[in-house]
Amino acid sequence: MQNRLTIKDIARLSGVGKSTVSRVLNNESGVSQRTREKVEAIVNQHGFSPSRSARAMRGQSDKVVAIIVSRLDSLSENLAVQTMLPAFYEQGYDPIMMESQFSPELVGEHLQMLSHRNIDGVVLFGFTGITEDLLASWQSSLVLLARDANGFSSVCYDDEGAIQLLMEKLYAQGHRHISFIGVPHSDVTTGKRRHDAYLACCQQYQLESLSVLPGLAMTQGYDHVAEVLTPQTTALLCATDTLALGASKYLQQQRIENVQLASVGNTPLMKFLHPEIVTVDPGYAQAGRQAAAQLIEQVNGRADLRKIVIPAKLA
Amino acid sequence: MQNRLTIKDIARLSGVGKSTVSRVLNNESGVSQRTREKVEAIVNQHGFSPSRSARAMRGQSDKVVAIIVSRLDSLSENLAVQTMLPAFYEQGYDPIMMESQFSPELVGEHLQMLSHRNIDGVVLFGFTGITEDLLASWQSSLVLLARDANGFSSVCYDDEGAIQLLMEKLYAQGHRHISFIGVPHSDVTTGKRRHDAYLACCQQYQLESLSVLPGLAMTQGYDHVAEVLTPQTTALLCATDTLALGASKYLQQQRIENVQLASVGNTPLMKFLHPEIVTVDPGYAQAGRQAAAQLIEQVNGRADLRKIVIPAKLA
């Protein structure tokens, strides 16, 4: 806010040239220990930090990244962003936030805004409708979350593993009629993969499968859970905590108490409202950290594109 | 990502000087209509946009603001941020996100990071422990949300009005034993103001008051609601949706069905889980828009510091 010092001032104050200060600031070699210490002392004493805009103009990075969440109030994405932010701060990156509202068009607009600004990289929470060509120009500076795409880095959840853990646990608890409520297959990960895993487990345990795939919204869980409840049903597997929340409201209203809920999510809200639920933690927190780490390495050329899968854990 | 054009290129391409291009870009007067159109044509044709870092270095604004939320998963703050973001985008501001986790120390650290970066302004969601002197150097470029402070702009909720609306409604419904669950008075707005308003309403309607002030967390609502439930209690007023969620879990578990819940919040989660609740919308969405608008006007010197109060509405 006040008149900031410049590298020139620091040079004058420490009795050296501008370029020496620059070298010290950037940890470059070729500066004597004594000089380096002298300059560093002055820098610290004045709390000097070089102007980011000037650096950026010199072709350096702006140290700005963008995080595009689907919805600000997504329980799972919140958990990931929560660990992502500190990871970015620590490396000096400022994360700007954008909300896609599950609209590929909005993602497109946001990316276009970002291409004007000199962004270093983007973390994008994937969803149905995000296509490779929409992201084409960002190949090297984007990390996709919760989805993968050819030619892009991604951090994904272990959808199959999560469902398997849940089914295993339910089976061990003696459940033999386990229904499933999930998301349409147009959603590849949360939708198709989790449902397929459920079906595979049913086959493996020789159980009848019964499923409905209304969508991601809480109300959809509520509205459609009845379709998979038979008199024999003793357990209900939900593709997400959000669906489980919807389903459990229905169960409560109908005073159905002999159906064990299970879901992948392990969000704080779920843990509070329904601690009795069997839940798998897909590793949102770890995913956030990893996504940030991968993006930083990647934009600095220290890492290639990489697909990371976070292992699921029973909570 | 590719080799961006510069103002110089545009100048060459349109056969004018750099400064003329600059004048056109900044909508400055003193350019003939013909020249302006010619330049604009070239600019649009190439999708040119001036380098933000270069502008910033020339002392212009960086067009970056920061939003410091208390928690990423705050139901109320999410609603405000959701309207704030587009408002900022529209004016060309990039909002960087930070989470304070209700820690004044973290706010301090974040503000310090921001003072190094050349930030235009800050929207800060206030909470207990935020003091005027912590924010001292940001007087002119900060908008406080949900709190007010001397010498600062703020956007506040009408705590008294919200409680009054709720009490009025409950009274009209015939309730005469209305308990209150809220937040300690150390929290000035959500805590003291709402509780005081409750007490005042009780006096006005000649009702006995019965209240407990455990805190903001859902679990606190759950753990302490029993303390304000008597055999006569027919309604329970909650200072926030989050508390109401906690309380309602308790009521459900205890199969208590003759207590009408009321709360200030009107968040989507609440509306879904408990549509039967009497709820007041404190105007989170509007608050977000206003905060963004006020901050932008303010940092552009087009507005003075201002305290804005959002009126509450029955949902």
Added chain:
DNA sequence: CTGTTAGCGCGTTCAA
């Protein structure tokens, strides 16, 4: 009305 000139704060030559 318009073009030329001089920096903004920094990184990067290049000579010393």
Added chain:
DNA sequence: TTGAACGCGCTAACAG
């Protein structure tokens, strides 16, 4: 090992 000079893309002051 160091410093002086130059230029990044832009705006502002000045000259035409």
